[in-house]
Amino acid sequence: MKILANRNGCANGGIFNIGNPANDHSVRELAEMLRALFAKHPRNRGKKTPPIVEVNSKQFYGEGYQDIQTRTPSHPPREGDPRWEPKVPMKTALKKTLDAFLAEADASR
Numbered sequence: 001m002k003i004l005a006n007r008n009g010c011a012n013g014g015i016f017n018i019g020n021p022a023n024d025h026s027v028r029e030l031a032e033m034l035r036a037l038f039a040k041h042p043r044n045r046g047k048k049t050p051p052i053v054e055v056n057s058k059q060f061y062g063e064g065y066q067d068i069q070t071r072t073p074s075h076p077p078r079e080g081d082p083r084w085e086p087k088v089p090m091k092t093a094l095k096k097t098l099d100a101f102l103a104e105a106d107a108s109r
Contacts, residue, residue: 019073020086023093028054030094037095043102 003011003018025033031052039049057065073086 017073018086019071020088020090020093021072021074022086023088023090024070024072025090028052030090033091034094034098037091037098041098041102043106 003014003016006012035049035052038044057067
C-alpha cells in the first residue's frame with residue numbers, strides 16, 4: 001500500500017519487487033501447500049482432492065526448455081524508498097489467492 005500511496009513521489013520511477021524472499025519454495029512444495037489449502041476450504045470440504053501428478057519440464061514444456069532452480073526476490077535499500085518490507089508468509093498468500101479465485105469462480109456461475 002505504501003508503494004501505491006506514493007507519498008511525496010517516493011515510488012516515482014521505481015521498480016519494486018514485491019516478492020517475499022522468505023517464500024522461496026519449489027513448485028512441488030507450492031502444489032502440496034495449495035492442495036492442502038484446497039482440501040480444507042469450505043467449498044471443497046469432504047470431497048476427494050485429486051493427486052499431484054509430477055512431470056519433468058521436458059514433458060510439460062517440450063524440448064529446449066530451460067529454467068532456474070529458484071526465484072528469490074531481492075530488496076536492496078534505495079534512496080527515497082517508501083520503507084516497504086515483505087511480511088506475508090507463503091501459506092497466507094496462497095490462502096488469500098485461493099479464496100479470491102474460488103469466490104470469482106462462484107460469482108461467474
